[in-house]
Amino acid sequence: MQPVKFYFDFINQSSRALYILMEASKIPFEAIPISTLKGEHLTGEFRDKVSPFKCLPVINDDNLSLSESVAIFRHLNREKIVPEHWYPRRNYGRSRVDEFLEWQQRNVSNACGNYFQQKWLLPLLDKTPPEDKNINAATHRLNQVLKDFESLFLNKTKFVIGDTISYADLIAICEIDQPKFIGFDPFNHHPKLGKWYDEVREALGPYYKKVAEEFDNKVKRAEKKIPEVMYLQQ
Amino acid sequence: MQPVKFYFDFINQSSRALYILMEASKIPFEAIPISTLKGEHLTGEFRDKVSPFKCLPVINDDNLSLSESVAIFRHLNREKIVPEHWYPRRNYGRSRVDEFLEWQQRNVSNACGNYFQQKWLLPLLDKTPPEDKNINAATHRLNQVLKDFESLFLNKTKFVIGDTISYADLIAICEIDQPKFIGFDPFNHHPKLGKWYDEVREALGPYYKKVAEEFDNKVKRAEKKIPEVMYLQQ
Numbered sequence: 015m016q017p018v019k020f021y022f023d024f025i026n027q028s029s030r031a032l033y034i035l036m037e038a039s040k041i042p043f044e045a046i047p048i049s050t051l052k053g054e055h056l057t058g059e060f061r062d063k064v065s066p067f068k069c070l071p072v073i074n075d076d077n078l079s080l081s082e083s084v085a086i087f088r089h090l091n092r093e094k095i096v097p098e099h100w101y102p103r104r105n106y107g108r109s110r111v112d113e114f115l116e117w118q119q120r121n122v123s124n125a126c127g128n129y130f131q132q133k134w135l136l137p138l139l140d141k142t143p144p145e146d147k148n149i150n151a152a153t154h155r156l157n158q159v160l161k162d163f164e165s166l167f168l169n170k171t172k173f174v175i176g177d178t179i180s181y182a183d184l185i186a187i188c189e190i191d192q193p194k195f196i197g198f199d200p201f202n203h204h205p206k207l208g209k210w211y212d213e214v215r216e217a218l219g220p221y222y223k224k225v226a227e228e229f230d231n232k233v234k235r236a237e238k239k240i241p242e243v244m245y246l247q248q
Numbered sequence: 249m250q251p252v253k254f255y256f257d258f259i260n261q262s263s264r265a266l267y268i269l270m271e272a273s274k275i276p277f278e279a280i281p282i283s284t285l286k287g288e289h290l291t292g293e294f295r296d297k298v299s300p301f302k303c304l305p306v307i308n309d310d311n312l313s314l315s316e317s318v319a320i321f322r323h324l325n326r327e328k329i330v331p332e333h334w335y336p337r338r339n340y341g342r343s344r345v346d347e348f349l350e351w352q353q354r355n356v357s358n359a360c361g362n363y364f365q366q367k368w369l370l371p372l373l374d375k376t377p378p379e380d381k382n383i384n385a386a387t388h389r390l391n392q393v394l395k396d397f398e399s400l401f402l403n404k405t406k407f408v409i410g411d412t413i414s415y416a417d418l419i420a421i422c423e424i425d426q427p428k429f430i431g432f433d434p435f436n437h438h439p440k441l442g443k444w445y446d447e448v449r450e451a452l453g454p455y456y457k458k459v460a461e462e463f464d465n466k467v468k469r470a471e472k473k474i475p476e477v478m479y480l481q482q
Contacts, residue, residue, distance in 0.1 A: 066400060078340045085346035106312045112319035
C-alpha cells in the first residue's frame with residue numbers, strides 16, 4: 015500500500031496534531047510541507063490538483079483527496095491501524111471524543127486562532143502593528159474559553175475524556191500552543207490547565223517535542239523576516 | 249432498550265436534521281421539546297441535569313448525555329440501526345460525509361445562521377429593527393457561501409456525495425431553510441441549488457414535510473408575538 019500523502023504546515027495547529035498522530039501510530043506517510051505564509055495553499059498546483067478547499071491539512075490516500083482535519087482523523091481510524099486509546103470504543107469514548115472535537119472547534123480553536131491572527135499573523139502580513147481594541151477583545155474571549163475548557167472538561171479525570179490520552183487532548187494542546195508560542199500565558203488564572211498541559215506534553219514525549227520545535231522555529235524565522243515572509247512584502 | 253431521550257427545538261436546524269434522521273431510521277426516541285426562544289436551554293433543570301453546554305440538540309442514551317449534533321449523528325450510527333445510505337461505507341462515503349460536515353459548519357451553517365440571527369432572531373429578541381449594514385454583510389456572505397456550495401459539491405452528482413441521499417444533504421437542506429423560511433430566496437443566481445433542493449425534499453418525503461411545517465409554524469407564531477415570545481418582552 016502506498017504511504018499517505020500528507021500536505022501540511024507546522025504553523026497550522028491541525029497539521030501538527032495529525033503529524034503527531036501519524037508518527038505516534040507508525041502510519042507510513044509522505045510529508046509534503048506547504049507554506050501558508052507564502053500562500054502556496056491558495057494557488058496553482060495545490061488548488062488545482064491537491065484540494066479545491068484551499069485549506070491545510072490535506073491527505074491523499076488511495077486516490078481519495080480529503081480535507082478537514084477532523085474528517086482526516088476519522089478516515090485514518092477507519093482505514094489504518096491507530097492505537098485504540100486515541101479514539102476509544104469503551105464507555106462511549108468515541109462519542110465523547112466526537113463531542114469534544116465539535117465543541118472545541120467553535121470555542122478553543124476559534125478563540126486561539128483569532129488571538130493568533132489578531133496578534134501575530136495579520137500584523138505580519140499587513141506590516142502594521144496590531145490594534146489594541148482587537149487584541150483586548152481576543153484576549154478576553156480566549157481567557158473565557160480556557161475557563162470553560164477547564165470547568166467543562168478538566169474536572170474529574172487526568173485527560174479530557176478519561177485517564178488515558180486521546181485525540182481530544184492532542185488537538186487541544188496544539189490549539190492552545192497557537193497563542194502560547196507567540197507569548198500568551200494560558201496558565202495564568204488556570205492552574206488545572208497548566209497541570210493538564212504538562213501531563214499531555216509528557217504523554218506525547220518526543221513526537222510532540224519535535225513538532226513543537228519546528229513550529230517555534232517557523233514563528234521565529236517569520237519574525238526575523240526571512241525570505242518566506244519577504245515574499246509577501248514585495 | 250430504553251428509547252433515546254431527544255431534547256430539541258424545531259427552530260434549530262440541527263434539531264430538525266436529527267429528528268428527521270431518527271424518524272426515517274425508525275429509531276425509538278422520546279421527543280422532549282425545549283423552547284430556545286424562552287431561554288429554556290440556558291437555565292435551571294436543563295443546564296444542571298441535561299447538558300452543561302447550554303446548546304441544543306442533546307440526547308440521553310443509556311445514561312450518556314451527548315451534545316453537538318455531529319457527535320450525536322455518529323453516535324446513532326455506531327449504537328443504533330441507521331440505513332447505510334445516510335453514512336455509506338462504500339467508496340470512502342463516510343470520509344466524504346465527514347469532510348462535508350466539517351466544511352459546512354464553517355461555511356453554510358455559519359452564513360445561514362448569521363443571516364437568521366441578524367435578520368430575524370436578534371430584532372425579535374431586542375425589539376429593534378435589523379440594521380441595514382449587518383443585513384447587507386450577512387446577505388453578501390450567504391450568497392458567496394451558496395455559490396461555493398454549488399461549485400464544490402453540486403457539480404457532478406445528484407446529491408452531495410453521490411447519487412443517493414446522505415446525511416450531508418439532510419443537514420444542508422435544514423441549514424439553508426433557516427434563511428429561506430424567513431424570506432430569503434436561496435435559488436436566485438443558484439439554479440443548481442434549486443434543482444438539488446427539490447431532489448432532497450422529494451427524497452425526504454413526509455419526514456421533511458412534517459418538520460418543515462413545525463418550523464414554519466414556530467416562525468409565524470413568534471412573529472405574531474404569541475406568549476412564547478411575549479415572555480421575553482416582559
